[in-house]
Amino acid sequence: MLKITDLVKRYGDGDPVLKNLDLTIAGESVVSIIGSSGAGKSTLLRCINRLVEPTSGSIELNGTELTRLRGRQLRAARRKIGMVFQGFNLVDRLTVMENVQSGRLGYISTWAAIMRRYPKADVRRAFELMERVGIAQYADTRADQLSGGERQRVGVVRALMQDPEILLADEPTASLDPKTSEQIMGLLRDLAGELKLPVLINIHNVTEAKEYTDRIVGMRYGRIIFDDAPARLDRDAMDRIYSGSPHADRSEGLRAAS
Amino acid sequence: MREVPDTWRKPPFIANPAVRWAAGLGAAAYFLWVGLTMPVDWDRVADGLGRAGRIFGGAFPPSFERSELLIDGFLESLKIAVLATAGGVALSIPIAFMAARNVAPLPIFYLGRAIIVLARSFHPVIVAIVFVKAVGFGPFAGVLTLVVYSIGFVAKMLAERIEEIDFGQVEAMRAAGAPFLPTMFYAIVPQIMPRQIGLAIYQLDSNLRASAVVGIVGAGGIGATLANAFGRYDYDFALAITIVIVGAILVSEGVSGQIRKRLA
Numbered sequence: 001m002l003k004i005t006d007l008v009k010r011y012g013d014g015d016p017v018l019k020n021l022d023l024t025i026a027g028e029s030v031v032s033i034i035g036s037s038g039a040g041k042s043t044l045l046r047c048i049n050r051l052v053e054p055t056s057g058s059i060e061l062n063g064t065e066l067t068r069l070r071g072r073q074l075r076a077a078r079r080k081i082g083m084v085f086q087g088f089n090l091v092d093r094l095t096v097m098e099n100v101q102s103g104r105l106g107y108i109s110t111w112a113a114i115m116r117r118y119p120k121a122d123v124r125r126a127f128e129l130m131e132r133v134g135i136a137q138y139a140d141t142r143a144d145q146l147s148g149g150e151r152q153r154v155g156v157v158r159a160l161m162q163d164p165e166i167l168l169a170d171e172p173t174a175s176l177d178p179k180t181s182e183q184i185m186g187l188l189r190d191l192a193g194e195l196k197l198p199v200l201i202n203i204h205n206v207t208e209a210k211e212y213t214d215r216i217v218g219m220r221y222g223r224i225i226f227d228d229a230p231a232r233l234d235r236d237a238m239d240r241i242y243s244g245s246p247h248a249d250r251s252e253g254l255r256a257a258s
Numbered sequence: 259m260r261e262v263p264d265t266w267r268k269p270p271f272i273a274n275p276a277v278r279w280a281a282g283l284g285a286a287a288y289f290l291w292v293g294l295t296m297p298v299d300w301d302r303v304a305d306g307l308g309r310a311g312r313i314f315g316g317a318f319p320p321s322f323e324r325s326e327l328l329i330d331g332f333l334e335s336l337k338i339a340v341l342a343t344a345g346g347v348a349l350s351i352p353i354a355f356m357a358a359r360n361v362a363p364l365p366i367f368y369l370g371r372a373i374i375v376l377a378r379s380f381h382p383v384i385v386a387i388v389f390v391k392a393v394g395f396g397p398f399a400g401v402l403t404l405v406v407y408s409i410g411f412v413a414k415m416l417a418e419r420i421e422e423i424d425f426g427q428v429e430a431m432r433a434a435g436a437p438f439l440p441t442m443f444y445a446i447v448p449q450i451m452p453r454q455i456g457l458a459i460y461q462l463d464s465n466l467r468a469s470a471v472v473g474i475v476g477a478g479g480i481g482a483t484l485a486n487a488f489g490r491y492d493y494d495f496a497l498a499i500t501i502v503i504v505g506a507i508l509v510s511e512g513v514s515g516q517i518r519k520r521l522a
Contacts, residue, residue, distance in 0.1 A: 049433050078435035089426035093448040102444050106435030113440040155430075162434055 001026045002048070002166055002198065007057035009043050016055070017043045019222040025166070030192045030199045032209035035219035036242055041202040044219070045168045048200075049081045050074060062165055079106035082159030084188075086171040088151045090158075092144035096135060099143050099154050100126045103161030122161070129157045133187060149180035156187065160195070167192070169201040173208065181205070185212040206238070313493050320501060321494035328499055331473075331483035332506065338400040338479050339465040345401070346408020346465075347458045353409060354416035361420060361428075361446065370417070377410035386472035397478030404465045404472070411464070412457045419453045420446065456518050463507075463514040470503050 002025040009018040017040045025031055033041045046052035048059055050066065059066045061080065069077050082103070090099050101118050108119065118126075130136040133153040138146060143154060152172060159167055169188060173181035185201075189212045192199045203209050209216055210230040218226030218233070218241040226237050272278040322328070356362050356370030385406050389399040427445040436444070473481015480499060487496040 051429055051433060075435040075437060078433060083433040085426060085430060087426050089430035091427050091444060091448050093451070094444070102431060103434050105431060105440040105444065110437065110439045114443050
C-alpha cells in the first residue's frame with residue numbers, strides 16, 4: 001500500500017508545485033493521474049522514488065517511510081519501485097538483455113554488473129518476461145534498433161526485473177502512435193493483474209485512462225480535485241481538471257496569497 | 259495603407275555608433291602602432307639570410323648515413339608517444355568524470371577543472387623543461403610531459419562529452435536503485451565510448467608530433483637526435499631527420515583519420 005500524506009514540493013522560493021497532497025493506493029489497482037501540463041503529475045511520481053526531493057510530508061510504501069531515506073537504504077527502497085519513462089530511457093548502445101538486466105543493478109555486485117555475469121535466475125526471469133511481452137527474439141539486439149513500442153516493452157521488462165512492489169509510469173505512451181499506445185496500456189493493465197502489482201500511470205490521453213485503469217485521479221495546480229472511478233469522470237469534472245491554464249492558476253494563487 | 263519599406267539593413271553588432279567607431283578605430287590604431295614600433299634590425303636580417311642560405315646549402319643532399327641513430331631516435335619517440343597516450347588517457351577518464359558538472363559534486367568538480375586548467379596552461383615545451391630538470395635528460399621526462407599534455411586535452415574533451423549525455427539513462431539506473439559505479443558503467447560509459455576511442459587515437463597522433471618537439475629541450479626521442487645534429491652543424495643529417503618526422507606524421511595522420519572516420 002502506498003500512502004502519501006500532506007506532501008509538499010516547492011522548487012526554490014516559488015509557489016509549491018504540490019500542495020498538501022494526500023493519496024492512498026491500496027491493493028493491486030491500476031490508477032491513472034490526469035491533468036494539464038504543469039499540474040504536478042510528474043513531480044508527484046518522481047517524489048515517490050525520490051528522483052525529486054519532496055519538501056515536506058510523508059510517503060509510505062508498505063510500511064517504509066520513503067522521504068527520509070538516504071544512501072544504501074534509499075537504493076534498497078528504490079529497488080522495490082519500478083519506473084517506466086516517457087522517453088523510454090534505455091541505454092541505446094547496449095543490447096536488450098543488458099538493458100533488461102540493468103533493472104537488477106540494485107541487487108547484483110558491481111563486479112558482476114560490469115562483467116555482465118548475471119545470475120542464472122535473473123537471466124531466466126528476463127527471458128520469461130521478454131517472452132511475455134513479445135521481445136525475447138531481440139535479446140542480443142542493440143536497443144536503438146527497436147521500434148518505439150518494442151523499446152517501451154524493454155522499459156517495462158526492465159522495471160519488472162526489479163521485482164517491484166509498485167510500478168510508476170510517467171506518460172509511458174506519450175511518445176508512441178495511438179495503436180502502439182493502446183497495446184502498452186493493455187500490457188500494463190494485464191501485467192498488473194498477473195503480478196498483483198499496483199500501477200500508477202501519468203497520462204494525457206483521457207480515453208485511454210478511462211478504458212485501461214480502475215481509478216482516475218485528476219490533478220490541477222498541485223492539488224487533487226478528482227478521485228473516483230472512471231465512469232464518474234463526467235463533462236463537469238473534465239472541465240474542472242482541464243479548464244484554465246497553469247499560468248492563470250499561478251497568478252490566481254499569487255492573488256490569493258497577497 | 260502604411261508605406262512598406264523596401265530597404266533593410268542588418269542591425270550592427272555594436273548598437274551604439276560612437277562605441278562602434280571608437281572600437282574599430284582603436285583596434286586599427288593599435289595594430290598600426292604595434293607594426294611601426296616592432297624593432298627590426300634590417301642589417302641583422304640581411305646577415306641572417308646569408309647564414310640561412312649556408313644552412314640550407316649544407317643540408318642538401320640529406321644524409322641518411324647514420325640511419326641507425328635515426329631509427330633508434332624514432333623508435334624512442336614512438337615508445338614515448340605510446341606510453342604517454344596510455345598513461346594520459348587512463349588518467350584522463352577519472353579526471354573527466356570529476357570535471358563533469360552533471361555527475362560530480364561541486365567541490366570535486368572544481369578540483370577536476372583545476373587539474374585540467376593546470377595541465378592546459380603550459381605549452382609542452384615548458385612542461386618538458388621542468389620535467390627534464392626534475393627527472394633528468396631522456397625519454398622519461400618526455401613521457402611525463404606528454405602525459406600532462408594528454409590530460410589537458412583528453413580530459414577536457416571527455417568531460418564536455420559527459421556533460422552532453424542523455425541524463426534520462428542515468429535517471430533510469432538511479433530509479434532502479436543502482437549504486438554509483440554500476441550506474442556509471444551502464445548509463446554513462448556506453449554513451450561516451452565512441453568519443454573516448456576517437457580521442458585516444460587522436461592523442462596518439464598528437465603525442466607523436468609533440469614528442470619530436472619536446473625532444474629538442476632534452477626529453478628524449480627523435481627531437482633529441484635532431485637537436486644534436488643541429489648542434490654539430492650536421493645539417494644534412496638534420497634534414498634527413500626532418501623528412502622522417504614529416505613522413506611519420508603523414509602516415510599517422512592518415513591512419514588515425516581512417517579509424518576515426520569508421521568510428522563516427
